[in-house]
Amino acid sequence: MSELVRSYLTVAIFAAAAVGLVGLLLGISRILRPQRPSVSKQMAYESGVDPEGGDWAQSQIRYYVFAVLFVIFDVEAVFIFPWAVRLEVYGLFGLIEMFIFIAILALGLGYAWRKGVLRWV
Amino acid sequence: MELAMLAFERPAIDWHAFAPELVLLAVGSILTLIDIVYNERARRVMPALAAVGLLATLVPVLTLAVDGADRSMFDGAFVVDDMALTLKALFLISGFVVVLLSVDYIRDGDYHENEYYSLLLASLLGMVLIASSRDLITMFIALELLSIPAYMLAAWRKGGATSNEAGLKYYLMGVFASAIMLYGMSLIFGVSGSTQFDAIRVALDTGGDSAPMVTLGILFVLVGFGFKVSAVPFHTWAPDVYEGSPTPITAFLAVAAKAAGFVALLQLVFVAFSGRYDVVEPFFWIMAALTMTVGNLMALRQTNIVRMLAYSGVAQGGFMLAPFAVAGQATDSAIQAIVTYLIIYAFMNLGAFAVVLAVAKKTRSGEISSYAGLFSYAPGLAVAMTVFMAALAGIPPAGGWVAKLLVWRALLDASSVQGTVLAVVVAFNAVLAFSYYAKVLREMWMSDAPDGDTSPVSVSGTLTLALGLTVLATLAFGVFPQLAARFGDFSASFAL
Numbered sequence: 001m002s003e004l005v006r007s008y009l010t011v012a013i014f015a016a017a018a019v020g021l022v023g024l025l026l027g028i029s030r031i032l033r034p035q036r037p038s039v040s041k042q043m044a045y046e047s048g049v050d051p052e053g054g055d056w057a058q059s060q061i062r063y064y065v066f067a068v069l070f071v072i073f074d075v076e077a078v079f080i081f082p083w084a085v086r087l088e089v090y091g092l093f094g095l096i097e098m099f100i101f102i103a104i105l106a107l108g109l110g111y112a113w114r115k116g117v118l119r120w121v
Numbered sequence: 122m123e124l125a126m127l128a129f130e131r132p133a134i135d136w137h138a139f140a141p142e143l144v145l146l147a148v149g150s151i152l153t154l155i156d157i158v159y160n161e162r163a164r165r166v167m168p169a170l171a172a173v174g175l176l177a178t179l180v181p182v183l184t185l186a187v188d189g190a191d192r193s194m195f196d197g198a199f200v201v202d203d204m205a206l207t208l209k210a211l212f213l214i215s216g217f218v219v220v221l222l223s224v225d226y227i228r229d230g231d232y233h234e235n236e237y238y239s240l241l242l243a244s245l246l247g248m249v250l251i252a253s254s255r256d257l258i259t260m261f262i263a264l265e266l267l268s269i270p271a272y273m274l275a276a277w278r279k280g281g282a283t284s285n286e287a288g289l290k291y292y293l294m295g296v297f298a299s300a301i302m303l304y305g306m307s308l309i310f311g312v313s314g315s316t317q318f319d320a321i322r323v324a325l326d327t328g329g330d331s332a333p334m335v336t337l338g339i340l341f342v343l344v345g346f347g348f349k350v351s352a353v354p355f356h357t358w359a360p361d362v363y364e365g366s367p368t369p370i371t372a373f374l375a376v377a378a379k380a381a382g383f384v385a386l387l388q389l390v391f392v393a394f395s396g397r398y399d400v401v402e403p404f405f406w407i408m409a410a411l412t413m414t415v416g417n418l419m420a421l422r423q424t425n426i427v428r429m430l431a432y433s434g435v436a437q438g439g440f441m442l443a444p445f446a447v448a449g450q451a452t453d454s455a456i457q458a459i460v461t462y463l464i465i466y467a468f469m470n471l472g473a474f475a476v477v478l479a480v481a482k483k484t485r486s487g488e489i490s491s492y493a494g495l496f497s498y499a500p501g502l503a504v505a506m507t508v509f510m511a512a513l514a515g516i517p518p519a520g521g522w523v524a525k526l527l528v529w530r531a532l533l534d535a536s537s538v539q540g541t542v543l544a545v546v547v548a549f550n551a552v553l554a555f556s557y558y559a560k561v562l563r564e565m566w567m568s569d570a571p572d573g574d575t576s577p578v579s580v581s582g583t584l585t586l587a588l589g590l591t592v593l594a595t596l597a598f599g600v601f602p603q604l605a606a607r608f609g610d611f612s613a614s615f616a617l
Contacts, residue, residue: 007400010333011340089129107153114157 065117072108076101138192138201140181141209141249148174149242156235164234168224168583171238175217175245182209197319198256204460207608208252208384211464215377216245218471221587222369222478230367232277240270241373248381255392257306257316260385261299264349267381268295271374275366287365291374294348294358302345308338309393318393326396336400342389343404349382352442353411356435360419363431368481371427372474375434376467383441383463390448391456398449405445406539413439413550420557425487426477429557430470433513436554437466443528446543450535458527461605465520465598469512472591475584476506483578489561494570499578503565505588512595514558515551520598523605525551 044051083090083098090097112118136143152170155163185192185206192201219241227234247267254260272295276288310316312334313324325335344355351359363371394401416436423429441462444455477487479502484491496503512519525547532544580588598605 004399004403007332007336008403010336014337086129091129093131094129104150107150107157110157111153114160 069112072105076105132195135192135194137185138194141178142246144178144181145242145246145249148177149239149246152239152242167234167238168220171242172217172220174242175213175220179210179213182206197317198259199253200255201253205252209249211380211467212245212248212377215467215471216241218587218590219369219373221583222372222475224583225581226367226369226478237277240274244270248377251381252384255318255388257310264385267378271378274370275362277367277370283365287362290358291362298345298348301341305338305341305345308334308341312338318388321393322396325394335397339394339397339400340404346382346386347408350379350438351435352408352438353415353435359435360428360431364425364427368474368478372471376470379438380463380467383459387459390445391452401448402446405442406543409439409442409446410543410546412442413546417550417553424489426489427487429489430473434470436550440525440528440547443543443547444531447532447535447540450537450540451531454531454534458531461527461608462524464608465524465605468591468594469509469521472505472588472595473509473513475587475591476502476509479578479580479584489564492561492564493568495565497570498575502578505592506565507562508592508595510558510561514555518596518599520595523598523602
């Protein structure tokens with residue numbers, strides 16, 4: 001049983017350290033900082049301009065498609081760069097392997113194209 | 122650096138061992154390709170193609186099972202043995218039943234159909250892969266492959282606020298769990314210097330100096346999977362996600378995704394962490410006892426059938442976690458109990474969701490009270506639901522009792538105080554669970570139909586097939602317990 005207590009003591013110490021660290025950092029800054037609140041300090045920060053209107057506003061969503069599409073090319077690049085550097089060593093096997101990989105990714109791009117995602121609306 | 126060191130040696134690939142994954146990948150790609158070429162015109166054939174694809178994937182699983190040899194690839198990161206094959210077959214059959222459940226629901230709801238089935242197949246590919254993974258990285262990739270499509274499927278009822286909530290909640294909790302798990306994996310990798318389960322086992326056995334690190338690493342990984350299998354206190358997402366998701370996806374998450382979490386736990390606990398049962402056992406003891414009790418107590422208060430099944434699923438997960446608490450003391454019977462429970466749970470729970478789908482078509486309601494008088498106008502559905510409720514409660518001859526018995530035997534096999542106490546908790550919970558399953562039975566058999574509306578329920582062909590399959594399997598496991606026990610006996614798989 002003492003073995004059990006010892007191995008789980010680590011967990012307790014770890015949890016205490018995690019909570020303690022947050023408390024310590026917040027606590028110290030609370031003690032050290034001066035507190036003189038004023039109206040303009042309490043305002044939401046908008047790059048120095050007084051905020052206007054509510055905090056619920058519509059924003060342009062059409063860029064998210066590009067963010068999602070970017071992932072296809074990002075993943076491709078991550079694997080293609082190291083592969084290209086060592087292509088001579090991998091030989092024909094590596095070439096075929098990479099083309100299968102690109103084909104699967106191309107399927108994703110083809111899908112996006114077909115569904116009209118690439119058109120700017 | 123010498124050039125010889127840089128030489129590349131092509132890894133030996135056993136195509137036969139890899140065939141199930143490759144077939145499933147090919148089917149998924151073909152579905153996407155058809156979607157690209159024919160777009161909306163392909164809607165009607167998609168479910169049939171997905172179902173045929175899943176059955177086609179079962180073929181290499183069967184040929185591998187007939188062949189019988191254990192296969193191992195990539196330095197042991199990918200292993201095909203009897204247990205992996207049984208679980209792969211379980212995932213594929215569950216996926217097949219989910220496709221059957223989806224056909225009408227997705228078509229009538231006018232949701233995107235083409236993507237639905239390709240995402241379902243992608244998620245199943247992750248599950249089939251996780252059954253073979255004996256390596257931290259392979260396991261993590263398989264887990265993400267099965268989770269990410271599931272996040273989207275949970276939000277498939279785009280117009281409904283609850284479905285969006287389900288998708289977002291599932292995604293956030295899933296990512297949070299993955300982060301915790303990765304932290305644990307990094308600690309374990311730091312101590313053992315390997316991502317491979319066999320190497321980790323050896324390293325953890327001897328790594329005396331870094332014992333605190335090992336404990337933390339193991340616990341973080343297990344907590345991460347605790348989220349995935351919705352064990353208390355990491356279960357809070359489950360009821361909301363289950364209620365908000367489209368019902369076929371609820372069935373998919375409650376059965377296949379949960380089973381995948383347990384499969385990963387099986388491999389981690391009995392292979393990678395098998396030298397550190399002293400850390401693993403108390404953790405699972407507490408989680409199992411909490412999960413069962415809290416799940417059952419919450420299920421008692423539910424008035425919505427899907428929420429009730431969600432909490433009942435949490436509680437059933439507790440029964441499956443219980444054998445892990447005696448992982449070291451009764452290893453063989455614990456593995457057998459967990460795998461058998463997974464198999465039987467899949468069929469009885471899928472069946473219960475099939476009935477929920479069929480009834481909801483007429484009543485348009487998920488309230489338990491809407492089941493009043495079901496027997497008077499849909500006797501077939503009422504009898505099927507009775508079988509599933511009896512199975513979930515553990516009443517013979519429906520399948521569930523075998524599973525509970527095996528869990529109990531594993532706990533008593535341990536012949537230790539902890540094991541026996543947990544067995545008592547299990548028994549207490551089995552009785553507690555009966556009361557809410559019986560509530561559904563009482564409504565169906567004793568009450569009168571609301572407003573005297575006894576027009577029959579129209580059950581489509583695919584739903585009938587799904588119901589037939591699940592009823593048959595649930596009863597078969599109950600009447601021939603040796604059948605389930607045979608599938609669950611894999612002590613040899615982990616012979617170390």
